[in-house]
Amino acid sequence: MSGFNLLHLVTKSQPVKLKACGLPSGTCHTKKTWPKSFSPEELRKRLTPMQYHVTQEKGTESAFRGEYTDHKEEGTYRCVVCGAPLFMSDKKFDSGSGWPSFFDLIKEESITLTDDFSYGMHRVETSCSQCGAHLGHLFDDGPQPTGKRFCINSASLNFQPKNVAPEGAEPSGATGQSSSSSKSEL
Numbered sequence: 001m002s003g004f005n006l007l008h009l010v011t012k013s014q015p016v017k018l019k020a021c022g023l024p025s026g027t028c029h030t031k032k033t034w035p036k037s038f039s040p041e042e043l044r045k046r047l048t049p050m051q052y053h054v055t056q057e058k059g060t061e062s063a064f065r066g067e068y069t070d071h072k073e074e075g076t077y078r079c080v081v082c083g084a085p086l087f088m089s090d091k092k093f094d095s096g097s098g099w100p101s102f103f104d105l106i107k108e109e110s111i112t113l114t115d116d117f118s119y120g121m122h123r124v125e126t127s128c129s130q131c132g133a134h135l136g137h138l139f140d141d142g143p144q145p146t147g148k149r150f151c152i153n154s155a156s157l158n159f160q161p162k163n164v165a166p167e168g169a170e171p172s173g174a175t176g177q178s179s180s181s182s183k184s185e186l
């Protein structure tokens with residue numbers, strides 16, 4: 001069924017953009033260079049085939065198959081390719097769609113939105129602003145307060161549990177007394 005989808009995505013050149021930018025050629029701001037880039041060889045080694053397919057070839061994992069769909073631990077979801085923090089667990093909700101869904105992101109600029117006209121639909125594609133990894137899509141049927149639904153592939157994410165605290169939380173040997181208001185718990 002889905003075989004034909006793959007064929008026309010295997011283009012090595014830049015994706016065809018339908019967007020006319022109205023500016024003199026050469027000054028068009030298409031975000032096709034990302035701050036971080038990785039070679040396909042490296043990513044093939046480092047990522048699972050599904051992670052590679054989703055992030056680099058704009059694939060979609062099967063619904064209810066991703067490892068984070070029903071994941072409820074507290075922590076941070078990062079880009080699986082470059083490690084950029086994208087979503088927090090407290091913004092995750094159960095959308096019933098079969099993919100991890102979030103109603104908000106950590107920083108607006110951490111995700112780049114692009115029009116996606118594939119499959120005869122107009123959707124908004126979400127990509128990592130650091131490395132351009134495909135993440136999923138954004139819909140407007142999410143819960144309040146944002147009304148947004150970031151529908152993200154588990155394969156694009158790497159979960160970092162909250163309770164893995166960085167070491168050295170207790171600085172020692174500080175000169176001068178620290179004020180008594182500092183709490184030693186947490």
Ligand SMILES: [Zn+2]
Nearest residue numbers: 079082128131
């Ligand atoms: Zn990334």
